[in-house]
Amino acid sequence: MELLIKPLQELADKFRALDGVGKKSSVKMAFSVLNMSEDDARAFAEAIISAKTKLGVCDICQNICEGKMCSICSSDTRDRSIICVVEDARGVMALEKVKEFNGLYQVLHVTISPMKGIGPDQLKIKELLARIESENVKEVIIATNPTVEGEATAMYISRLLKPFEIKVTRIANGLPVGADLEYADEVTLFRAIQGRRDI
């Protein structure tokens, strides 16, 4: 779709480059910006710069945070003997929403993906190994996504952690709550049967 006006087209292209934004939505968003007040547009632009420049990663868990340590790692109430390994900061967010897990995290930022040319060497788990060596860690929960890359990464990490003789677990696969057996894919159903529990 060609917009007649260059700055608007350029702005739409910027929106288009964001995750999950299509052609039509990007144009809609560009028009939204035009309908803002100039102050709002400037505040929007500043929010982008500010998010990009103010945020870094936590020295301990590599989660995205302001400053040197994230609020989870610096909290007194968290169980420091359990570390949950997630792919990215969104994984932390998702788990924090559930409020079931009270340990610490380790954010990998990448997963093993031969397709993208990412090998095990590029995983940032040196920090995890250092933490296990220096702190009294009793369990590592591997909560990478149940995708090909996530599973490969989980396998790799679990093997790497074997020598430490700590408990290493993987989050369960199975049917999502509210789902229907009829519509579940075969792999999920297979895993659900394998992972069956006494009731």
Next chain:
Amino acid sequence: MELLIKPLQELADKFRALDGVGKKSSVKMAFSVLNMSEDDARAFAEAIISAKTKLGVCDICQNICEGKMCSICSSDTRDRSIICVVEDARGVMALEKVKEFNGLYQVLHVTISPMKGIGPDQLKIKELLARIESENVKEVIIATNPTVEGEATAMYISRLLKPFEIKVTRIANGLPVGADLEYADEVTLFRAIQGRRDI
């Protein structure tokens, strides 16, 4: 959904304020910005400011443009005797894509909407009347959306143009191409029958 980090939450809120962006998408977009290079983030912020500050409206048709006159009004190849009235710049874009219409436009920017407290006085059609008076306009096509507001605006404008003794037309209502009679709403079907043509 609460993000742990303030600048990220603030950025997500800015995205949320855009047309058609939901909670989850806004968070996804905020994370996309974090994954950009700092240069890209700055270019994004500048595109917002630039779209907002560089663009104004065309002196003639009120369409969004850079400078004082839009590319359509300043073109030599357009038929200046037909003016198509649309609600907003997106209407111009949609019609330009079709390449069927070669006249000029008049962009209203608002439609009559008692619900939003917008009366006929707030419509910017003085410019349209001035153009009809001063130029050799033969036809005005009213292409406001077929919504309650768009229809009310179309009726109002058509009455206003009666004294000028020029051709005033309204774009057709009917079934969209590829649609199914069974699923068409009654009003559309009624209009489709009313607007039937010889074949």
